[in-house]
Amino acid sequence: MSLYHPTVARLTYRGLLGRRRAAILFALPALLLVISAAIRFLTGADDETATNVLGGFALATMVPLIGVIAGTGAIGPEIDDGSVVYLLAKPVKRPTIILTKLVVAVGVSVLFSAVPTLMAGFLLNGNSQQIAVAYAVAAAIASVAYSAxxxxxGTVTRHAxxxxxxxxLVWETLFGNLIAGARTLSVRQWALALAQKIGGEGxxxxxxxxxxxxxxxxxxxVAATYCAGRKLRSLTLAGEE
Incomplete structure (x- = not known):
């Protein structure tokens, strides 16, 4: 069974990169790069500043927001307007639909989060202590989880x-920073563990x-992808009834 369907991917890309979503997808990385360039110009290269910007804005705010746009936008609008019925009527396996949409969402998320994070890191401190690379890898890994x-x-609620x-914004950014126990259940903290391994000591x-x-x-x-597939299968059965 093929796990990737080019036509589904093309339609998903077209939906994700529509005018409204594309504006937000470009705006967030552009803001990060502008902030990074301004900080470098005003204060010079500094490892602590780079860590604060990349960890506090890029990984904590920009990456999950882009994940929301890409993840929910990959399938949510089709469910909301009912056009998913036409997709499900095609001879395409349901797991293939979900996996294809996940691949597209991950690709868009990584492109608009990990790449700008890497560029911002080089702007801020020239990748001193591998901070730029570490946060870029963390952004890419977090993008996979957020997308799923x-x-x-997007498959379970119209208010995705x-x-x-x-x-x-509430759990990852607010509770994740203020409540120690919540950090264990934070995608950001999981990604930071990988960044910590790559970055310089301390x-x-x-x-x-x-x-x-x-x-x-x-x-x-894996669990989120599996549950999305199960939900899509139930939508198919409901449509057939």
């Missing part, structure tokens, strides 16, 4: 964007150990 989570949300924003810290972080990243991504 928000793709799943709102739910995604609440998760990204440059980046995470509240989650690397083995646990990898396990949770893989587990959440």
């Amino acid at each position: 989570i928000f793709l799943f949300l 964007v709102v739910a995604g924003l609440v998760y990204a 440059a980046i810290t995470s509240d989650v150990g690397l083995p646990l972080a990898v396990t949770l990243l893989v587990g959440v991504t």
Whole structure:
């Protein structure tokens, strides 16, 4: 069974990169790069400043927001307007539809989050202590998990964007910074564990150990993708009834 369908991918890309979503997708990385360039010009290269910007804005805010746009946008609008019925009527396996949409969402998320994060890191401190590379890898890994989570949300609620924003801004950014116990269940902290491994000693810290972080990243991504597939299958059965 093929796990990737080019036609589904093309339609998903077209939907994700429509005028409204594309404006947001370009605006967030552009803001990060403008902020990074301004900070470098005003204060010069500094490792601590680079860590604060990349960890506080890029990984904590920009990456999950782009994940919300890409993940929910990969399937949510089709469910909302009913056009998913036409997609499900095609002779395409349901797991193929979900996996194809996940691949597209991940690709868009990585392009608009990990790449700008890497560029911002070089602007801020020239990749001193591998900080730019570390945060870029963390952004890419987090993008995979976020895409799966928000793709799943897109299949279970018409308010997926709102739910995604609440998760990204309230849980990840607010609770994840203020409540120690919440950090263990934070995609950001899991990704930071990988960044900590790559970055220079003491440059980046995470509240989650690397083995646990990898396990949770893989587990959440697989579980969310599986549940999205199950939900899509139930939508097919309902349509047939």
